[in-house]
Amino acid sequence: MKSNRIMAAVLLAGMGTLLQAAKAQSAEVRRTDLVQQELSAPGLEGIQVRVDFDPGAFAAKHTHPGEEIAHVLQGTLEYQLGNQPPVTLKAGDSLFIPAGTAHSARNVGSGQASELATYVVRKEAPLVAPAKP
Numbered sequence: 001m002k003s004n005r006i007m008a009a010v011l012l013a014g015m016g017t018l019l020q021a022a023k024a025q026s027a028e029v030r031r032t033d034l035v036q037q038e039l040s041a042p043g044l045e046g047i048q049v050r051v052d053f054d055p056g057a058f059a060a061k062h063t064h065p066g067e068e069i070a071h072v073l074q075g076t077l078e079y080q081l082g083n084q085p086p087v088t089l090k091a092g093d094s095l096f097i098p099a100g101t102a103h104s105a106r107n108v109g110s111g112q113a114s115e116l117a118t119y120v121v122r123k124e125a126p127l128v129a130p131a132k133p
Contacts, residue, residue: 027057027107038123047119047127053077053107061104061131066121068097070105075113078106102131 035048107113
């Protein structure tokens with residue numbers, strides 16, 4: 001009887017660890033396209049996207065074919081541009097990311113985080129490309 005209780009306790013502890021690991025692995029970054037419009041400057045378009053980060057979610061280093069302005073709507077996000085030290089922004093803060101600059105973003109807060117990303121990019125180029133190592 002005692003060994004059954006020990007076995008049950010071990011199984012429950014193991015399940016808790018698995019659930020925490022599964023939750024950490026399921027942290028996602030979700031993008032919602034809001035606006036995409038050709039600009040008056042030839043060959044350029046403006047795009048606006050809402051990006052939502054689950055707690056702990058990470059957007060790996062990537063680039064864009066133009067400039068990005070990131071405005072944090074909620075939560076706390078850590079950005080790393082190129083080889084510069086990371087910068088932490090909270091709701092209400094903004095960041096300019098020059099064209100072609102490899103950068104990443106991570107939700108370092110305890111809850112959801114969101115940004116409004118505004119891009120001025122080359123028309124018909126892929127908006128996001130993985131950064132080259």
